[in-house]
Amino acid sequence: MSGRTSEATSPRAPTGPDARYNFREAEPRWQAAWAERRCFAAEADPARPKYYVLEMFPYPSGRIHMGHVRNYTLGDVVARYRRARGFNVLHPMGWDAFGLPAENAARDQGIHPAAWTYANIAAMRAELKRMGLSLDWDREIATCHPEYYRHQQKLFLDLFEAGLVYRKEAWVNWDPVDSTVLANEQVIEGRGWRSGAVVEKRLLSQWFFKITAYTEELLAALKDLERWPERVRLMQENWIGRSEGATISFALAGRGDRLEVFTTRPDTIFGASFCALSPAHPLALELARDNAGLGAFIAECHALGTTEAALETAEKRGFDTGLKAEHPFRPGVSLPVYVANFILMEYGTGAIFGCPAHDQRDLDFARKYALPVLPVVAPPGADPSNFAVADTAFLEDGVLINSEFLDGLDVAGAKRAIIDRLERDGIGRGIVVYRLRDWGISRQRYWGCPIPMIHCDACGIVPVPARDLPVRLPEDAAFDKPGNPLDRHPDWKHVSCPGCGRPARRETDTCDTFVDSSWYFARFCSPRADEPVTRADVDYWLPVDQYVGGIEHAILHLLYSRFFTRAMRACGHLSAEEPFSGLFTQGMVCHETYKDTGGKWLYPEDVLKRPDGSAVHAATGGKVTVGRLESMSKSKKNVVDPGAIIDKYGADTARWFMLSDSPPERDMEWASAGVEGAYRFTQRLWKLVTGAPAPESGGAAVTAGDFGADALALRRATHKTIAGVTEDIEKFHFNRAVARLYEFANTLADSGAGSGLGFAWARREALESLTRLIAPMMPHLAEELWEQLGHRELLALAPWPEADPALVDDLIVTLAVQVNGKLRATIALPRDADRRVAEEAALADEHVRRAMAGKAARKVIVVPNRVVNVVV
């Protein structure tokens, strides 16, 4: 080592290449080398097994955040590992580039959305490139580019042709702050997911994708997505919301028509005491024409909509229409028909029968309007003659009572019996209904993909001919007023009708941005094709073998992508059944929060932590309150800028720390002390490999006889580590892989000088294996070490090390010896020693003898290579 002392101390001042690993110099150098060799450019090759790794593409906000660093590091480990395993890997990157923030920037800063977006993309691309990700940048796409949305418009036309797109007048969720329509999924607790504004109901003509055409398929296929987290499958299952029930049609007294209701409890028909209609039900609207009171009630229901007041009160209210529905099995009994505010037109038939004894809402309603409550299911063993329901409905299984031909059956049996009877009588049938609704995609915004349709007074709605695509966004839109800039534009919407040539109007709605992200994974397979996708390419690359992203997209994005895959298949674009065969959902990156004495949030870099755990303001020395761990957010200032971390420690350290400690699916804490530890490890590795160079074997033949005990021990450690790290990476247990690599580096550092040709060979094998194993996680350092070990070829192109099974298992194993289940000793035995040998060795141990206190062993349990338990 050199005599220099003042350098090489702080991460801020690394120096000469011989003293320390200089990431500042090395990282850009290796990135340039990878780019020059085009190591990560993917090409379809049917002769090779493919592996498509994809992380959810980012919204170009302008800066990357720690969540991105974690997401892209996880994906990159998989990509680099698979490449080393010989797969033809596709690992692309793009930009989810349409969306409202660009229009807000235009309004607030006077920058055009396109200029703002492309500048952000350039900034973020540069940041991502510094991370050393093994991406095929040749395939980069941005959804706001006409070369992308042009193909999306073509897909829209194809879906339209296939009957999967339609237009209907619908009550929509209107966000008054963003002046746009939101999908049901984008309304969270009655508020817009982006603006947080209270959402109103409005009736508008909207474009819909017929996702319900695939409801059964989307649900049934979930069980085959074995490499998806169970929890995501469950969330989608709940979202689709399958429920089995029956329709029952009631005759209406004094009218020729009938009322059809939907119920999941047809078995409770004899307990029915009223019927109720949705305020939007056609019959309700018809009756309202001659009934001012009813009209007022319906108007009131709509006005309330999903406003705050409605959410808070949530009171069940109804209006008696005066109509009577005749009970289908009890001649002469009739039920009042109400319009009720809690019945949804979109679910079932928009009408129900109420059985208060066995449904809590119906019970509340019945009590309010003094309707009868007749129990028809009693708990098993209860006396049917005096079983009654007070203010809690009885929802469990039991025995049918007061129900004529159903009496004595259980709930499941009664359901079957009544459905049989309804079907025989022709007044109902068993059906399955779903919660899932069609996907409303119209947005009254500028910065989105224009919907390629034209409204003609003579021809109606006419698709834009494919040859006229793309329908480009006008560049000269104005953003200073609320509402849709496309609709306000002086001439953009005026076109001639493709059918009759007369003046017509363009559709001014643009697509929900979830449409853009519903097929980008397919576009990556042939990103410059003159058609949405090239069949041969998508059929080779799809499905995505490993998709990585945040749990927040568990429902919307993933369900829409699954729909799009099916819709594109129906249009002949691809043959994949599912878009993502493997899914991994990562946890969030969290950080402590800090507040000063005035209660103002502080950035972590302005806070000084003291050894006793307290914290002070770095500049003023004032007291700082340390708050709990929370997901990083700008509003709480508990953010750490990835750029600053990479400046200070390098990309490899940031990547390594991201993978250490916390399992990737769990939330993690970004702790500065942990980062320092990761940085120290990079330097230790550098010293380990360069400090005591392993001689090159130079092709000299090494035979088994050359390996002494120390060499063999080292070789066993090496092969055990290879096997362990390989398994950990396969299973996404990156934190365990990291722990193993720390352990192996410690073993290697402690293994000393050793002697002889065999040891030198074993040491070199160990160092090369270590270098290859860290490569997916710390790719730059690994290349540097690989070069130091004398290799001329890039490590990025080298294969993954193979573990020799003969060296993975130890020859001598340690067994635990218990007496009555308590650990008393450990004994060392040859691997797979005979049970009798193990038993004798255990009983001979002095600690064991003492614990047995002279008593005889009643029973001895031997688990080979693990444990001997002596029962006395």
Added chain:
RNA sequence: GCCCCUGUGGCGGAAUUGGUAGACGCGGCAGACUCAAAAUCUGUUGUUCGCAAGGACGUGCUGGUUCGACUCCGGCCAGGGGCACCA
């Protein structure tokens, strides 16, 4: 309200899936080097009793199954997430 997940040292977490609880990292303590500090290296670090050998206790709480339970089962408690007038 319904559904799901998680609870292990001072902290992040590990435990071959029923077989030596606490690997690995962070932090702490002690020591070496240094005029001193930083960096680096060595040792130590669940609690507790004991000079020691050694013992007792210990995976949210509680009961059970088992030769043996962080792991399986029942009942609680706490934290987090999803859905929520869905008939």
